[in-house]
Amino acid sequence: MAETYTLLAGHELRVEVEWSKQIFVTLKDGEAEIFGTSLLLGQKTTICGQKIAIFSWQGCVLEIEGTPEVIYVAEETPMAQYVNIHDVLHAQREAALSGGGAAPRVMLVGPSDSGKSTLCKILLNYAVRAGKGPVFADVDIGQGSLTVPGCLAACAVENPVDVEEGGFPGEPPVVFYYGGVSPSDNASLYKHCVERLAAVLEDRCKKDPAAAAAGMIVNSMGWVEGLGYELLLHSIETLKINTVLVVGQDRLHSQMNRSLSQKGITVVKAPKSDGVVLRSKEYRSDARRRRVEEYFYGIQKELHPASQNAKIDDLQVYKVGGGPKAPSTALPIGATSVSNPLKITKVSDLRETMFTMVAVSHAASPDLLVSSNVAGFIYVQDVDVDKGIVTYLAPKAGPLPSTLMLGGTYKTYLE
């Protein structure tokens, strides 16, 4: 059953589709975009398991096939303010290219479900459409959009977001593996990953001044209180951010302004869209599992991962962290806990890696594991200690690029 919707200029059609269903969107007349990605006239776009807005600057006619859970037209949107932000960033990129100023290094901050990831997409898409592809870095280890959960990652954005697939077509991202979805488990490791990512991006900027002039857009996590706030400040400093966009929270905006304005960092408020949908804890956890599934199987199950066996002794899996620090009350007076949060230890019983993703590292030796980016992931399905065999899912059949690996703590159960 197909329904036709006519949008006036500046309106958007908000649509929510469950994972188990799909709908088809076709632009019949005029122009329209989904979070900054233009729709092509007459081309069908499949939407599955997403909450989206189809926005039109000039008005359009859309055909929707299928039955979404939610569908309505909104007349008020913050798109005009978003495009103003884009215009300022674009002018900064042009100026940077001609040596007249710093490239924009923007970080989006805001509580969970404020629309940070969405605004990142919009700004990245507008930048690419204007011929300037910035770097996109995602330091949200829980709901990151570049790769599996537990990672900090970055890529050069050369094409608009693929609406059906959700990702950025192009070179694979540079990925550092933190291994969990809560930065409080090992804040030092989280900071270390941010520092390593920053070093890679800095290096790229030195080698390619034109790319550097396009700047970067950084997505952050929704944890904005206490240690979460401290970690945001650490990322802002480490990634040499010069503009912080605070999405939809006055309190955070004023707090950030107080912390950063003396440092010459511009703190700007970006309005939150009424269309942003609150997601439950269960939805988030489900979304994380789906990301892992997508990594191995693809969105449309178009990939062919391989379940393979290896001898336990052939894999060298390490984990990071010196274990929990002893509380200061448990120590003799004057003593401090000596646990090293970046300490590497070999996992002696691989059963603890069951149902986790283990990163195949680019490191040349174990001591370089925490500082190296990763080539990809395997998912541990079974460990048979008696037979000395580990069974794992790999993106493709054949030998792994390395047997030196970094384990994580995030467990998820694939069907």
Ligand SMILES: Nc1ncnc2c1ncn2[C@@H]1O[C@H](COP(=O)(O)OP(=O)(O)OP(=O)(O)O)[C@@H](O)[C@H]1O
């Ligand atoms: N205008 C809109 N219309 C419909 N849905 C929207 C709109 N804007 C955002 N959404 C949806 O709302 C949800 C939350 O938005 P988003 O992921 O951008 O928030 P976030 O701040 O990044 O959250 P988190 O802190 O959890 O990462 C997403 O599913 C997104 O697709």
Ligand SMILES: [Mg+2]
């Ligand atoms: Mg997000």
